[in-house]
Amino acid sequence: MTQEPGPFFRIAVPVSTALLRQIIAQLDTRINLKKLKDNTRLRDAGADSLDLFNFILAIEERCGIVIPSEDVGQVNTLDGMARYLNEKLS
Amino acid sequence: MTAFRTRRLRLGDESNLNAIYNRIVGRERIKWSRSLEAMRWIWHQAPGGPVDSWVIETEVDTEWTIIGHHALCPVRFTFGDEDLLCAKTMNSFLLPEFRDRFSYLRFEQECLREVDARFDATYSVGAGSSRLRSALGYTNFGTWIQFERGFQPLHVIYRVVANLVGRQSYSARARLLRVLASISAVPVREPSRELVELTSIDAPSSRFFSDFWKEARIGAGMAPRRGVEDLEWRFWKRQGFQGTTLTYTSPVGRAYFIVETANPVIYSLADFYISPPQPELFDNLLDALYVWCAQRGALAVRCRTITQGLPAALLEVLSCKMKPSVLQRFIPAFELPRRFSVAMRLRTNGVFPVWNTTDLLVVDSL
Numbered sequence: 001m002t003q004e005p006g007p008f009f010r011i012a013v014p015v016s017t018a019l020l021r022q023i024i025a026q027l028d029t030r031i032n033l034k035k036l037k038d039n040t041r042l043r044d045a046g047a048d049s050l051d052l053f054n055f056i057l058a059i060e061e062r063c064g065i066v067i068p069s070e071d072v073g074q075v076n077t078l079d080g081m082a083r084y085l086n087e088k089l090s
Numbered sequence: 091m092t093a094f095r096t097r098r099l100r101l102g103d104e105s106n107l108n109a110i111y112n113r114i115v116g117r118e119r120i121k122w123s124r125s126l127e128a129m130r131w132i133w134h135q136a137p138g139g140p141v142d143s144w145v146i147e148t149e150v151d152t153e154w155t156i157i158g159h160h161a162l163c164p165v166r167f168t169f170g171d172e173d174l175l176c177a178k179t180m181n182s183f184l185l186p187e188f189r190d191r192f193s194y195l196r197f198e199q200e201c202l203r204e205v206d207a208r209f210d211a212t213y214s215v216g217a218g219s220s221r222l223r224s225a226l227g228y229t230n231f232g233t234w235i236q237f238e239r240g241f242q243p244l245h246v247i248y249r250v251v252a253n254l255v256g257r258q259s260y261s262a263r264a265r266l267l268r269v270l271a272s273i274s275a276v277p278v279r280e281p282s283r284e285l286v287e288l289t290s291i292d293a294p295s296s297r298f299f300s301d302f303w304k305e306a307r308i309g310a311g312m313a314p315r316r317g318v319e320d321l322e323w324r325f326w327k328r329q330g331f332q333g334t335t336l337t338y339t340s341p342v343g344r345a346y347f348i349v350e351t352a353n354p355v356i357y358s359l360a361d362f363y364i365s366p367p368q369p370e371l372f373d374n375l376l377d378a379l380y381v382w383c384a385q386r387g388a389l390a391v392r393c394r395t396i397t398q399g400l401p402a403a404l405l406e407v408l409s410c411k412m413k414p415s416v417l418q419r420f421i422p423a424f425e426l427p428r429r430f431s432v433a434m435r436l437r438t439n440g441v442f443p444v445w446n447t448t449d450l451l452v453v454d455s456l
Binding site for chain 1: 091092093094096184189190191192193194195196197221222224225
């Protein structure tokens with residue numbers, strides 16, 4: 001039996017910003033993906049605290065890591081998140 | 091990289107936290123600000139026990155500074171003959187400049203985990219709080235509706251005029267409203283039911299309240315407890331509370347209204363309860379309340395409840411006797427998301443009972 005690739009795929013290094021965009025698109029957020037450049041802060045693209053929290057939870061689930069509250073400043077852009085994950089996962 | 095730390099609130103933090111609170115809610119002027127004494131009353135004197143409170147700090151020039159806070163304030167509830175302890179979120183904030191550097195929701199989740207076993211339910215009041223707290227297991231229970239009843243045909247016009255004239259001064263506005271109200275005072279008719287007036291000093295020792303909730307709680311569903319201690323904490327002994335308690339007793343039922351009169355022309359019905367909940371009696375008692383307010387020169391009385399917060403028959407009476415406030419259209423609707431403990435969910439079989447509540451639980455919302 002073949003397994004359909006579900007939305008909860010595991011993330012492996014290297015993590016790209018395109019992959020992170022794909023994850024955001026799967027979440028029910030207020031983030032405007034058209035406005036979101038790799039170095040745009042997620043808040044500037046419409047994210048509120050819940051969107052940030054859900055994005056972080058989705059990443060944690062897919063990577064099997066915990067992103068502490070105080071590290072949020074490093075992961076508030078797609079670039080930042082990709083850099084952070086590539087460091088943590090490699 | 092900014093350093094953050096979280097910890098429980100200590101006694102020495104209170105003054106700092108209170109100052110931040112006043113700044114955030116725009117009450118920096120001493121006249122309108124929440125005093126430290128008032129804060130301590132809420133934090134330490136609740137009959138359900140002390141508030142659980144946490145702060146978020148960041149390091150600025152080797153000094154740790156408070157930039158965020160979360161608290162859960164215990165509020166005693168009853169569910170028939172069962173006693174419950176619930177908690178309301180209090181003064182929750184994270185300063186805007188830190189909102190994309192620190193995850194507030196994760197912090198709140200950790201706070202909740204720490205005290206979860208203590209409470210049967212937790213709830214929150216605020217605009218947009220349902221969406222934010224959905225990630226923590228909260229579901230919206232209802233939207234606050236503000237009702238209003240004017241006692242003079244031109245009361246809305248009077249208030250608009252007074253607001254324009256007395257924009258800078260509350261006392262000038264109140265003086266003008268009183269003058270306008272006296273010009274066209276409508277003669278008030280005699281009420282069919284008689285209400286007994288009690289001051290905040292007399293009410294706690296009155297016979298009425300000595301056994302009221304013992305009887306009323308049986309038919310109340312899930313409701314904030316209205317024993318003497320609870321009402322003292324919420325109203326009668328709370329610093330800054332100005333109001334009158336009106337009671338009614340007859341063979342057909344008993345009722346009380348707590349009317350806040352801090353604004354001398356716009357009264358606020360802070361709490362009421364009618365046992366048993368008879369629509370006709372409620373209708374008559376509201377008439378008696380209007381007469382009482384109008385006789386004291388009030389232009390209007392306000393009342394706030396939630397869409398599912400009263401038995402349907404009483405809500406219908408309220409909707410007929412009062413109108414939704416015009417102001418409500420211009421401000422975001424307040425929601426009341428709540429979250430039940432696992433034990434509570436099992437006990438109620440997932441059917442969440444009526445939550446009999448009024449304005450009283452909004453105290454110090456943020």
